[in-house]
Amino acid sequence: MNFAIVGCGFIAKKHAAAITSIPAAKLTAVCDQVESAMAPYVEQYGAAPYTDLSEMLEDNAVDAVCICAPSGFHAPIAEQVAAARKHIVLEKPIAMNLEESDRIIQAAEKNNVKLTVVHPNRFRPVVMELRKIIDKGMLGKISHASAKVNWNRNQEYYDQAPWRGTKQYDGGVLMNQAIHNLDLLLWFMGQPEQIFSMEATRLRDIEAEDVSAGVIRFESGALGIVEASTTVYPSNFEESITIFGEKGTVKIGGTNALYFEYLNIDGMPETEAETIFEKVKADPWGITGHKQIILDIIEAVKDNRKPLVTGEDGKRALELVLAFYQSAEYNTPINMYKEVLV
Structure with missing residues (x-):
C-alpha cells in the first residue's frame, strides 16, 4: 500500500518511520506548503514533494494519506482526501468540533474509504x-x-x-x-x-x-x-x-x-x-502504536473491515x-x- 503524508511537522516523522518499517507499505509522497519541511522525506525516503494537495491527490499511486496537519485543518483536508478515494489515517484529535468530525466520518462513508484516527496507546x-x-x-x-x-x-x-x-x-x-x-x-x-x-x-x-x-x-x-x-x-x-x-x-x-x-x-x-x-x-x-495503526489499515482494506480505531472512536474522545x-x-x-x- 502506498502512503502519502500531509503536513510535515513533528508528528509526521513517526508516520514516516512506521510506514517505511513495513514491507507491505511505501511512502511515495509528501505535501506541505513549506518546501523545506518536505526535504528530509524526499532525501531519506525518496517521496515525491507537493505543495498543492489537489495535485498530490491526482497521483494514482497514492492509496492512503496520513493527515498530520494542525488539528483545525483536519476536516477540509480529510474531505478532499476522501473525495479522491484515498484511505485516511488521521492524527488526533479527529477535529476541533463535532460538526467537523461528522463531516469527516460522512465523507469517508460516502466515498467508501477506510478512516482510522491515531490513538496509538x-x-x-x-x-x-x-x-x-x-x-x-x-x-x-x-x-x-x-x-x-x-x-x-x-x-x-x-x-x-x-x-x-x-x-x-x-x-x-x-x-x-x-x-x-x-x-x-x-x-x-x-x-x-x-x-x-x-x-x-x-x-x-x-x-x-x-x-x-x-x-x-x-x-x-x-x-x-x-x-x-x-x-x-x-x-x-x-x-x-x-x-x-x-x-x-x-x-x-x-x-x-x-x-x-x-x-x-x-x-x-x-x-x-x-x-x-x-x-x-x-x-x-512493543510494536509502536503508529506502526500498529498503519498495519491495521492495510489489513482493514485487504479484509474490507473497519479499522480497530474508527472515526466514531475519535469522535467519542472529542x-x-x-x-x-x-x-x-x-x-x-x-x-x-x-x-x-x-
Missing part, C-alpha cells in the same frame, strides 16, 4: 493486558477510575508555531496530551453520562488551558477522575490510569503509562501477576474533551448526549 502491551483483564470480568463491579497526565510542555514548545495553544487550531492539554488517556478511559469504562470540569491557564502564555481537573459519572454508575496539565516542572512526571473494582485494583503508570505499577486481583496467584509484570517490563513499547470544556466555561455539570456540544 491502545496498542501498548500494558494497555492490551489490562483490556484482557477487564474483558474477562476479573475486576468485578467497577467502583471508580482515575486518569492522570501531568507533563511538561514549556513555553518554547508553544512558541514553535502560531497555531499552538489556540482554541481554533490546537486546543490545550485535554485536546492534545490527555486525549489519549481519555480515549483509554472510555475504552475501559464505557460511555460517560455526566461531566463536571474546571480548567485554567496558569503558567503558559496560550489561549487554551494548561491545567484541567474533572469528574465523570459513567452510564454504569462508576465514577472517573481526570487530572491533566502541561505545567509540571521540570519534565514529564506521570501518565497513569488506575481502575478500582470489587475484586481487584490495577494501575498502569510511569511517565508514559507503560508499566503495571500495581496489580492485585482476587484469586490471581502472585506468580501469575509477576509473570504479567515481567512480560510488559521486557518490552514496554465529545468528552468538548464536554469538559463546556462544563468549565459555564461552571455547570454537563449531561452527555443531552446537552448541545459544539
